[in-house]
Amino acid sequence: MxxxxxxxxxxxxxxxxxxxxxxxxxxxxxEIIPTVEASILYVESPERIINESxxxxxxxxxxxxxxxxxxxxxxxxxxxxxxxxxDNTTSKEFKxxxxxxDEDGNTIDTIDFPVQxxxxxxxxxxxxxxxxxxxxxxxxxxxxxxxxxxxxIEDNSSVSNLPDPKIIFRSSGKFRVRLK
Amino acid sequence: xxxxxxxxxxxxxxxxxxxxxxxxxxxxxxxIPQALMINPGMSTDFQWYAGIPALSGISFQAGSSGLTxxxxxxxxxxxxNVKVRERAIYGMSTRDELNGTYQVELLNGGFRGRNRxxxxxxxxxxxxxxxGYWFKDYAILAFEGNADQLGRKFDVGHLKTRGEMLNVxxxxxxxxxxxxxxxxxxxxxxxSVFNFSSTKNKGYFVTNQGQNNILSHTFVADMELRSxxxxxxxxxxxxxxxxxxxxxxxxxxxxxxxGFGIDLGFTYKLNKQTVITGSLLDLGFVYSSxxxxxYTIKGNATVEGIEVILxxxxxxxxxxxxxxxxDEVDALVPHGTNNNSYISFRPTKLYGSIxxxxxxxxxxxxxxxxxxMVSKRRDYTKYANGIGGQLYVINxxxxxxxxxxxxxxxxxxxxxxxKTTYTVDKFSWSNIGLGLNLQAxxxxxxxxxxxxxxxxxxxxxxxxxxxxxxxxISWGKK
Numbered sequence: 001m002x003x004x005x006x007x008x009x010x011x012x013x014x015x016x017x018x019x020x021x022x023x024x025x026x027x028x029x030x031e032i033i034p035t036v037e038a039s040i041l042y043v044e045s046p047e048r049i050i051n052e053s054x055x056x057x058x059x060x061x062x063x064x065x066x067x068x069x070x071x072x073x074x075x076x077x078x079x080x081x082x083x084x085x086x087d088n089t090t091s092k093e094f095k096x097x098x099x100x101x102d103e104d105g106n107t108i109d110t111i112d113f114p115v116q117x118x119x120x121x122x123x124x125x126x127x128x129x130x131x132x133x134x135x136x137x138x139x140x141x142x143x144x145x146x147x148x149x150x151x152x153i154e155d156n157s158s159v160s161n162l163p164d165p166k167i168i169f170r171s172s173g174k175f176r177v178r179l180k
Numbered sequence: 181x182x183x184x185x186x187x188x189x190x191x192x193x194x195x196x197x198x199x200x201x202x203x204x205x206x207x208x209x210x211x212i213p214q215a216l217m218i219n220p221g222m223s224t225d226f227q228w229y230a231g232i233p234a235l236s237g238i239s240f241q242a243g244s245s246g247l248t249x250x251x252x253x254x255x256x257x258x259x260x261n262v263k264v265r266e267r268a269i270y271g272m273s274t275r276d277e278l279n280g281t282y283q284v285e286l287l288n289g290g291f292r293g294r295n296r297x298x299x300x301x302x303x304x305x306x307x308x309x310x311x312g313y314w315f316k317d318y319a320i321l322a323f324e325g326n327a328d329q330l331g332r333k334f335d336v337g338h339l340k341t342r343g344e345m346l347n348v349x350x351x352x353x354x355x356x357x358x359x360x361x362x363x364x365x366x367x368x369x370x371x372s373v374f375n376f377s378s379t380k381n382k383g384y385f386v387t388n389q390g391q392n393n394i395l396s397h398t399f400v401a402d403m404e405l406r407s408x409x410x411x412x413x414x415x416x417x418x419x420x421x422x423x424x425x426x427x428x429x430x431x432x433x434x435x436x437x438x439g440f441g442i443d444l445g446f447t448y449k450l451n452k453q454t455v456i457t458g459s460l461l462d463l464g465f466v467y468s469s470x471x472x473x474x475y476t477i478k479g480n481a482t483v484e485g486i487e488v489i490l491x492x493x494x495x496x497x498x499x500x501x502x503x504x505x506x507d508e509v510d511a512l513v514p515h516g517t518n519n520n521s522y523i524s525f526r527p528t529k530l531y532g533s534i535x536x537x538x539x540x541x542x543x544x545x546x547x548x549x550x551x552x553m554v555s556k557r558r559d560y561t562k563y564a565n566g567i568g569g570q571l572y573v574i575n576x577x578x579x580x581x582x583x584x585x586x587x588x589x590x591x592x593x594x595x596x597x598x599k600t601t602y603t604v605d606k607f608s609w610s611n612i613g614l615g616l617n618l619q620a621x622x623x624x625x626x627x628x629x630x631x632x633x634x635x636x637x638x639x640x641x642x643x644x645x646x647x648x649x650x651x652x653i654s655w656g657k658k
Contacts, residue, residue: 018635018636018637018638019637019638019639020250020254020255020637020639020640021254021255022249022250022253022254022255022639023253023254023255024253026252026253026260027253027260029259029260029261030260030261030264031261032322032323034321034322034323034324034325034326034327035324035325035327035328036325036326036327037325037326037327037328037387037395038326038387038395038397038485039390039393039394039395039396039397039483039484039485040393040485040486041393041485041486041488042390042392042393042484042485042486042487042488043488043489043490044392044487044488044489044490045490045491046490046491049490049491059490061488063486063488063501063502064500064501064502064503065486065502066502067502083394085394168392170390170392170393170394171393171394171485172393172394172395172485174327176325177325179322
């Protein structure tokens with residue numbers, strides 16, 4: 001009799017056990033889109049270098065930058081911005097230009113900055129957005145293989161009265177990346 | 181990369197089947213021979229027993245302390261991304277885990293020696309064990325990224341996992357010292373199929389305001405993932421999966437890495453009706469020297485992107501500054517692989533219990549020829565009722581993990597015994613378990629299930645386990 005009671009108990013337990021309806025298709029709705037940011041390029045030039053040049057000072061340099069063309073980034077980036085900062089403590093005006101170049105060296109984007117006044121001047125900041133609905137396509141970022149920075153300065157004689165006068169160019173990027 | 185996938189797969193498989201190895205229902209269930217496996221010093225009165233090969237002891241346990249399947253996949257209309265974010269990403273802590281064990285006895289037997297106070301047991305079982313703690317900062321970094329998180333350190337030490345599959349060959353001695361004390365020990369030889377562990381990682385990733393550029397990024401790491409036995413499995417999966425059973429079988433039977441361990445246990449009668457027991461299991465190690473592949477990364481680096489400072493940069497204007505940056509980081513935070521042998525310690529377990537017995541006693545002398553009890557000694561007397569408490573502690577990568585159990589044992593004659601338990605641990609505070617042992621002549625069958633209240637909705641269970649076994653126990657001659 002006891003055995004029958006126990007058997008019945010186990011059967012009831014088995015019947016009692018159940019699983020609420022689960023919807024595993026929800027996994028398809030999962031979106032993993034982190035926003036990542038990182039510094040890109042920093043260029044610093046002291047005023048004395050400019051003043052040592054003969055005639056007008058012209059600096060232009062291509063910097064290989066493969067971070068954007070990595071498959072892990074290029075295949076997944078959705079949109080984002082490049083941030084620029086220009087800090088001028090020299091006595092000179094200048095006009096910087098940044099170009100994004102593809103693998104073949106072709107310019108695929110040019111960012112013209114306004115003439116930077118001589119010091120004292122506030123820190124210049126600019127955000128350049130890329131992506132759907134923005135002026136610039138995210139494809140520019142995906143295809144950028146190097147960055148070209150150019151600066152033209154005609155005054156190579158004046159001297160700033162600020163300590164350790166320099167032209168500093170800073171940049172960073174902030175992008176949304178779809179991991180899933 | 182494939183190895184990481186294998187580790188991940190093993191871990192997920194482990195987690196699919198497992199939890200914290202606590203066999204609180206089986207512990208000190210003296211009618212069941214397999215209880216000797218978790219206390220070699222159990223008071224036992226078998227003449228001999230023989231487990232039915234591959235059926236004598238099967239146990240699966242699965243647990244997740246932080247999240248249930250139902251928490252994520254219930255059809256409740258809540259946006260899945262919200263559920264993941266609130267319940268998993270930010271809802272779980274680094275102490276939450278997915279963890280589990282399975283055991284399948286291939287062979288198990290025991291016999292009493294010429295000295296009737298000694299009982300010997302032996303056998304082989306296969307075991308898999310895996311644990312993974314919630315890698316919270318990795319998850320946050322993956323879901324949120326590092327943007328707008330200035331100064332926040334993402335702890336790379338949140339990666340903590342280990343797992344293994346092995347065969348265990350064991351031989352144990354159980355000795356009745358006197359009427360009050362029984363002691364036991366078991367020697368184990370481990371034959372490892374595979375093993376992986378990554379438990380002592382340190383370091384962080386942080387984004388700060390840069391000194392020169394807008395942002396600086398610092399990565400400090402001292403990390404290692406050790407693995408053995410996965411390369412050959414990987415090759416077989418890639419090239420000829422029919423080789424896999426042979427590889428695994430060979431390693432299960434001394435063809436892979438070996439190790440050694442011991443179990444210790446005792447039972448002591450405080451008085452006629454009160455008993456204390458204790459056991460220490462898997463005090464041992466596996467030495468991994470074949471098919472070893474370890475991944476390491478150690479160092480620290482702070483970068484602020486490409487930095488060009490004139491006029492110094494004029495002298496190397498043709499340099500690839502990007503590549504220089506990559507090389508610099510590689511040099512500061514070197515990563516690679518090695519084949520260094522290593523020792524991995526088994527997850528050691530500790531059990532303890534106190535039990536008070538009362539009620540009807542069962543005499544050892546039986547008129548029929550179906551007495552499987554070996555001794556007429558009074559100290560083997562069994563009572564109809566037993567109540568008590570048990571403690572279980574297991575050594576885990578984040579430190580010892582404990583469980584407390586209260587139990588009630590009821591014997592219905594010689595044929596039937598029931599044990600019900602209430603267990604509190606990190607997985608559940610409402611874990612009620614039930615075990616049944618049936619002695620039908622020489623045939624012994626036991627079935628046990630855990631966390632029964634969760635059976636209302638298994639998908640919402642943090643923990644479940646199941647054990648069963650089939651043995652032949654001696655009867656007739658004493």
